[in-house]
Amino acid sequence: MISDNRLKLMSFVPNFKRPDSAAFPVPERDGCRLEIDVAIPMRDGVRLATDLYRPSEPGVYPVLLERTPYGKHASVMVNIGAPQYLARNGYIVAIQDTRGRFASEGTWYPFRDEAHGNNRDGYDTVEWLAAQPYCTGKVGTFGGSYAGFNQYTMAGAMPPHLAATFPRQAPCSLRREWVYRGGALELGFIYLRWGRRMCVEALRNRSVQYERRAAQPTLEWLAPEDPLLSDPFQWIDEYVSRQDDEEYWRQWDIQPFHQCFDRPSFHVASWFDIFCGGSLRNFTGMRAAANSDAVRNGHKLVIGPWIHGPFMYREPEGCCAGEANFGPAAFWDYKEAMLRWFDRWLKNIDTGVTSEPAVRYFVMGLNQWKQAEDWPPAGIEYRKLYFRAEKSGTSSSLNDGVLSWNAPPGGAEPQAYTHDPDDPVPSLGGGTLFAIPRKESVQAEGWSEINLQAGSRDQRPIEGRCLTFTSAPFAEDLEVTGPVKATIFVSSSCVDTDIVVRLCDVYPDGRSMLLCDGIQRARYRDSDFRPSLLEPDKIYAITVDLWSTSNLFRAGHSARVIVSSSCFPRFDVNPGTGGSSLISSERKTAVNKIFVDRQHSSLIELPVLPLRTAGE
Numbered sequence: 001m002i003s004d005n006r007l008k009l010m011s012f013v014p015n016f017k018r019p020d021s022a023a024f025p026v027p028e029r030d031g032c033r034l035e036i037d038v039a040i041p042m043r044d045g046v047r048l049a050t051d052l053y054r055p056s057e058p059g060v061y062p063v064l065l066e067r068t069p070y071g072k073h074a075s076v077m078v079n080i081g082a083p084q085y086l087a088r089n090g091y092i093v094a095i096q097d098t099r100g101r102f103a104s105e106g107t108w109y110p111f112r113d114e115a116h117g118n119n120r121d122g123y124d125t126v127e128w129l130a131a132q133p134y135c136t137g138k139v140g141t142f143g144g145s146y147a148g149f150n151q152y153t154m155a156g157a158m159p160p161h162l163a164a165t166f167p168r169q170a171p172c173s174l175r176r177e178w179v180y181r182g183g184a185l186e187l188g189f190i191y192l193r194w195g196r197r198m199c200v201e202a203l204r205n206r207s208v209q210y211e212r213r214a215a216q217p218t219l220e221w222l223a224p225e226d227p228l229l230s231d232p233f234q235w236i237d238e239y240v241s242r243q244d245d246e247e248y249w250r251q252w253d254i255q256p257f258h259q260c261f262d263r264p265s266f267h268v269a270s271w272f273d274i275f276c277g278g279s280l281r282n283f284t285g286m287r288a289a290a291n292s293d294a295v296r297n298g299h300k301l302v303i304g305p306w307i308h309g310p311f312m313y314r315e316p317e318g319c320c321a322g323e324a325n326f327g328p329a330a331f332w333d334y335k336e337a338m339l340r341w342f343d344r345w346l347k348n349i350d351t352g353v354t355s356e357p358a359v360r361y362f363v364m365g366l367n368q369w370k371q372a373e374d375w376p377p378a379g380i381e382y383r384k385l386y387f388r389a390e391k392s393g394t395s396s397s398l399n400d401g402v403l404s405w406n407a408p409p410g411g412a413e414p415q416a417y418t419h420d421p422d423d424p425v426p427s428l429g430g431g432t433l434f435a436i437p438r439k440e441s442v443q444a445e446g447w448s449e450i451n452l453q454a455g456s457r458d459q460r461p462i463e464g465r466c467l468t469f470t471s472a473p474f475a476e477d478l479e480v481t482g483p484v485k486a487t488i489f490v491s492s493s494c495v496d497t498d499i500v501v502r503l504c505d506v507y508p509d510g511r512s513m514l515l516c517d518g519i520q521r522a523r524y525r526d527s528d529f530r531p532s533l534l535e536p537d538k539i540y541a542i543t544v545d546l547w548s549t550s551n552l553f554r555a556g557h558s559a560r561v562i563v564s565s566s567c568f569p570r571f572d573v574n575p576g577t578g579g580s581s582l583i584s585s586e587r588k589t590a591v592n593k594i595f596v597d598r599q600h601s602s603l604i605e606l607p608v609l610p611l612r613t614a615g616e
Contacts, residue, residue, distance in 0.1 A: 012039035014049050014103035015208045022073040025084055027056040032087035037103055040096065042113075042124045049103030050125075053083040053093040054134075062136050062163070062346035063129045065094045066143035067122060067150045069101045069108065069198065077143055080310050085335050091342065094129055098150070100205055107227040108202045109235050111149065111174060111252055116156030123159045130161035137161055138346045142338055144168030144268065144310060145275070149178070152282060155257035164345035166338050168268035169308055171278030172285065174252035176528065178275070179239050182545065183524030183531075184498055184571040185582070188427065188434030189274060192569060193450055195236050202232035240582050246529040254282060259289035264298035264345045266337070270306035271364065271516070272321045272455045274433045277547040284375055287358075300353070301375060302337070303361040303550070305330050307451045308433050322429050322455020324513060326367050363479065364456075364515070365505065365552035376482030376548070380607040385559060387469045387594065387602040389413060394506065394558070396460075397468035403559055404471065407601055414593035415467050417564070419497060421573045421587040424566035425465050429457030429514045430502075431547070432570045453570065459504055459512040459562055466564040467594060470506060478553040482607030484516055484546040486561065489600035491540070494576035494590040495533040496523045498565045501544040503604065505551055506558040518546040519571055523578060533578045539600060546604075561604050565592055 014037045027033045032053050039047040051072045055061060064086055068075040072095040077083060083093040099121055100108030113119035126139045139161050141151045148170025154162065171177035179190060206228050213228070231237075242248045254261075265286065269279035283301045290296035304312055305326045311317035318331040340351040357371040372378065388402040389412040399415045435449040486501045502517040523531035525542050534540060553559060566573055575581040576588035594602055 012037070012047055012049075013212070015105065015205050016049075016071070016097070016102040018073045025053070030084050030088070031056055032084050040125055040128050042099070042106075042119060042121055044119055046099060046104075046106040048096050048099060048105070048121065048125065050094050050096040053087040053095070055087050055090060055092070060134055060136055061090055061092045062138045062140065062342070063092045063094055064140045064142055064342060065096065065125060065129065066141070066147050067096045067098050067125065068143065068147050069098045069201075070146070071102045072097045073102075075143075076145065076147065076310055080335065082142070082335055082338070086339065086342075089339055090347070092134060094125075096125060100202055102201065102205065104205075105209065107206060107230060108198075108232070110198070111153060114150050115153040115251055117251060120157050122150055122154045123157050126154075126159035126162050130159075136346075138163040140164045140166065140342050140346050142166040142168075145170060145308065148275075149174070152254045152261070153252065155254050155261040158260055158263065162263055164264040164342060166266045166268070166341055167279075167282075168310065169270060169273045169275050169279060170282075171275045172254045172281040173249070173278065175249040177278035177281075180243065181571070182519045183521030183528065184519045184574070185240070185580075186274070186570070187572040188432060188453070188569045190236070190239065192436060193434040195233070199232050199236070206232060240580060243580075244529050244531060249529075255285055258282070258285040259291060261286050262290065262295045262298075264341075265300070266341045267299065267301045268334075269301065269303045270308070270312070271303065271362075271549055272306065272429075272431050273308045274431050275308075276431050277545070280375060280548055287374070297354070297358070299358065300341075300356070301359045302332065303359070304332055305362045305364050307454045309451065310334055320455075322457040322514075324364070324456035326362070326364060329367055329369065330362060361481070361550050363481065363550045363552055365554055366479070370550075376607060377609065379609060380482050381610060382605050383608045384603045384605050385471060385561070387415075387561070387596045389415065389596050392468075392470040394470045394510075395463055395468045395512075395560070397463045397466055397562075399467050401467065401469040401596070402471070403469045403561060403604075408596050408598055410598040412597040414491075414595045414597075416591060416593045417467055419565035419574070419576070419590040419592055421566075421575050421581065421589070424568035424573045425462055425500075425564045427453055427567050427570035428459055428462050429453065429455055430517045430570065434570070456513050456515065459502060459514055460510070462564075463512065463562060466562045468560055468562050470560040471558045473508070473556050473558050474553050476555050479551070479609040480553065480606045481550040481609050483548045484604065484606060486518070486544045486546065486602075486604040488542050488544060488563065488602045489539055489595035490522075490542055491537050491593045491595070492522065492534055492590050493536050493592075494588050495536060496521070496574060496576060496578045497534070497590045497592055498522065498571070498574040499542050499544055500564045500567045501546060501604070502562040503546055503549070504560040504562065505553055506560045508556050512560055512562075515551050516546045516549040517567075518544045519567060520544045521574060531578075539595060541600075559606075563594055565590065
């Protein structure tokens with residue numbers, strides 16, 4: 001291995017050349033200038049390449065930081081012009097390639113060097129920037145998805161000079177809200193999109209470093225344990241093989257450090273995002289754990305009706321999610337919101353953000369924004385809609401059952417269906433993020449491609465393969481805002497199965513529009529890390545977390561719950577054996593029964609805002 005001292009003496013050579021298509025800003029036109037490939041040293045000697053967008057006028061400014069694995073020349077924030085916008089408004093903006101990505105040194109393993117382990121790349125970057133003569137000593141962080149979770153992972157070791165954060169659409173737990181959900185693997189996201197895109201770049205980066213080292217007149221680095229010789233696909237294997245390894249996943253769990261995340265933070269979530277549940281858990285958890293009112297009040301939250309991505313300010317992404325169009329009221333000026341936030345906390349300018357309510361959320365159906373002092377909003381009444389065996393006459397599903405505010409009678413027969421692992425029910429909408437590969441592996445998918453499956457979509461194409469339970473049309477408007485959970489009494493002929501639950505708004509014209517959904521793998525019903533198999537044909541109560549929604553069911557609309565045991569390729573298919581379909585080829589067909597009698601009352605619990613509150 002090359003010693004740390006020798007690394008520090010070597011001149012920095014980026015591992016990636018900025019493409020000619022990535023134009024430089026023109027100070028006279030863009031109000032900023034760009035310095036590329038600034039090498040920022042980490043505690044182990046590895047240097048991370050960073051681009052600095054500076055205001056046209058020299059001076060001392062606060063610094064804003066995005067850390068991305070997707071290429072600093074084309075990061076998410078660069079895509080929307082945020083660095084130029086913020087630099088024009090008096091900030092130095094640092095966009096950094098994370099370890100082992102594009103121009104940076106080191107080897108990449110998702111989030112391994114971001115948190116509170118041996119390396120703390122986020123911490124070191126913030127503190128290095130704060131110490132530079134061009135910085136006021138205050139640093140803010142921004143960005144979403146990977147760059148959002150990067151910010152949250154600093155909770156275990158908060159940098160002293162971190163003044164404020166602006167995380168968008170990011171999880172609380174890597175295991176529970178990124179790699180798995182309810183114990184089921186996010187197959188479409190992890191395998192079809194993320195693994196394909198991320199590993200190819202990691203391999204390219206290592207190859208460049210390997211060739212450069214091999215040209216040196218020394219072999220002291222050539223050892224089997226050298227990180228450059230490690231498998232860039234290792235993380236995928238470990239995500240599957242170490243699913244039950246609590247110690248492994250603990251390093252990426254933010255919840256134990258919620259109290260430590262004491263900097264003013266603006267959390268951004270969206271109803272049809274793969275990380276919606278984690279964004280809300282971070283906001284509510286950090287406020288609940290705050291050690292003072294000042295820290296608690298420093299957390300803000302906005303929840304929009306969007307899919308994943310930063311384009312909530314433009315059409316169509318800002319107003320459309322799947323097949324639903326929420327109108328121009330849904331637009332939100334992301335860049336302006338960041339500027340107001342950072343002006344308050346990094347420049348001490350009174351922008352009014354501290355006097356605004358803590359939460360702003362979009363009510364679908366009503367298609368308007370509302371405000372609240374906490375999440376979920378005060379005044380919610382959790383009401384139960386029971387599954388019943390009677391026919392609703394509204395769906396061509398396997399059973400066409402009923403949803404009712406009244407509990408079912410005794411003696412009702414269970415609703416049975418078959419789950420064939422070789423013929424799974426297809427995915428259709430929801431908070432997902434993947435694309436069926438259509439391009440060369442080195443090409444990045446566009447935003448429309450990775451969100452092609454996401455959003456609110458009419459579920460009728462799959463209802464014929466599922467159980468449905470539909471309410472009578474509501475006599476008056478009903479606002480449902482907050483967490484949604486289902487309790488399903490189920491038996492299976494197999495030792496393991498999945499329960500997938502979807503909540504829909506059924507329109508008078510028959511459309512069955514998805515609002516939120518969830519999945520629970522039966523063997524993880526009681527614990528994320530200590531699975532327990534089912535006893536075939538024994539009845540179990542399984543809770544399915546559908547995360548949260550906000551929707552106004554208009555008078556004349558109905559609520560519908562759809563139940564199945566697969567959602568492919570969004571989630572991996574449960575083989576019915578108690579193992580993983582990615583490890584073993586053994587599969588068993590399951591006969592599953594959903595119980596709908598008085599003793600075993602399957603139901604969904606809705607957070608209802610009374611009409612006196614819903615109209616305010």
